[in-house]
Amino acid sequence: MTAAEQDRNISSSFAKGLAVLAVFDAQTPSMTLAEIARRSGQDRATARRGALTLVQAGYLRQDGRMLSLTPRVLALAGGFLQANQFGRRVQPPLNRHARQMEIEVTLAMLDQGRVLLLAQSTVDHGHITYGFTAGSHIPLAHTSLGRMLLAGLPADEAAAVLAEADIPRHTGQSLTDPEAILERVAQAREQGYCLTDSEFEGGITGYAVPVSRPGRTPIVAGCSAPRGSQPEADAERLLRGLQLCAAELRQAEAVDHL
Amino acid sequence: MTAAEQDRNISSSFAKGLAVLAVFDAQTPSMTLAEIARRSGQDRATARRGALTLVQAGYLRQDGRMLSLTPRVLALAGGFLQANQFGRRVQPPLNRHARQMEIEVTLAMLDQGRVLLLAQSTVDHGHITYGFTAGSHIPLAHTSLGRMLLAGLPADEAAAVLAEADIPRHTGQSLTDPEAILERVAQAREQGYCLTDSEFEGGITGYAVPVSRPGRTPIVAGCSAPRGSQPEADAERLLRGLQLCAAELRQAEAVDHL
DNA sequence: GCATCAATGTTCGCTTTGCGAACGCTGTCA
């Protein structure tokens, strides 16, 4: 009696193992077996087999009872980055505009109810940096990147995605009502850019503009900076820079088939 | 009769699935099932199950009969990068020195007989760029990064690693005799830096210095540039810059536990 | 110091999964 109609085309052991690997995208640098089991929602024995397999394959390292990712996982991402020519087609425009704007520029897309950072220009100056890198996840609801991404979806889909995402309160200014957030999203959709202020980190303003063509899976570019003495002049300058950057990426078709 | 003494702690299905995922680190952006099967050395049916599982998990996308990586694989690397604070501790020094040197600086380590790029500064100027990114693999034998990495190993281990790696001929200047290469490696080990000229790409000189402390798993920093009119002055300037960068990374203990 | 308890890591019998030979389908060449 098999009530659960298991699909013979899917390897459940493999899927469970992948869940073990994916658990490490949290901020926790290393975990015990039991913790992996808990976070991946699997039996300890199952998680153990998955983890030991990953150790043998070289993706995980075991120090005593702690397990942590090895640099080899970078090679997995490397495949994607090379296939899509990020080094040639995405990173250079990002860097050039970042340098002109004198600010870090980030490219992002939706992933599982969060914002996935695809690439980040790296400009050197005195500014604070969150320390996010390509592959980092950041919250959806309280960042300009997240809201601009939602704005790239039809309103009903955006509402559905937001309903699935959790909406923690980062600062006193964070909007917590989904309706209020969706209103900001609609506003971003209309005006073609998104600003947020102090909702994720106090005193920091976020800027974002769309990169992907309408209808495609949304991709956005954005940046963030401490609120200065002339907020409106800053906003105008930065949004103009982001728009230029986005236009260039669009023209280079750097991002069309993600 | 089970002659092969299969380890009950390892999930072979998972290992095979991982092999499917790893196949995409080639330069091939998308593949058919049969090609995946061939490259991963697996039965077509097995490869199919692995691939379909990856599709369901969102790491692979299926367009007709072609399969390609999705951006979600970046999240796997993101876990590693965040855990090791690359955004805070590695990227900023790299960028700063790259800007001072006016050249792209790369951080790398050994991985499976090749050089794995861990991070890359991103400076904007007119120079040629190979288009490599973090996570890219480059050859071991004919790059200064590769030879400096080998120099970080005891001589016998270096020879063993090199024996496993393949040594294609990229240019007319590529050394092909393992002994000759090991001699250059020994030279690099003694003098504490490595230069290569035109062995990977004609007219391009590569520079590399060690970053990790002696005895640890080798990590190196390097850069490459077209040979200019004053090769020796260039070499001195660039090596000095790389040494400063390496010293800073060492002091920040940015790379100690990889 | 010893007993108690909770939480983690590991084993092994039973069931389920997934291996791969075999099949059908599609496009190509003579």
Added chain:
DNA sequence: TGACAGCGTTCGCAAAGCGAACATTGATGC
């Protein structure tokens, strides 16, 4: 048009791996 080569897909049977049960570790009370 028939033969063929390469591809994706199916299904019976062997073996892989699930998880209850068992060790092991380490913290807490007496």
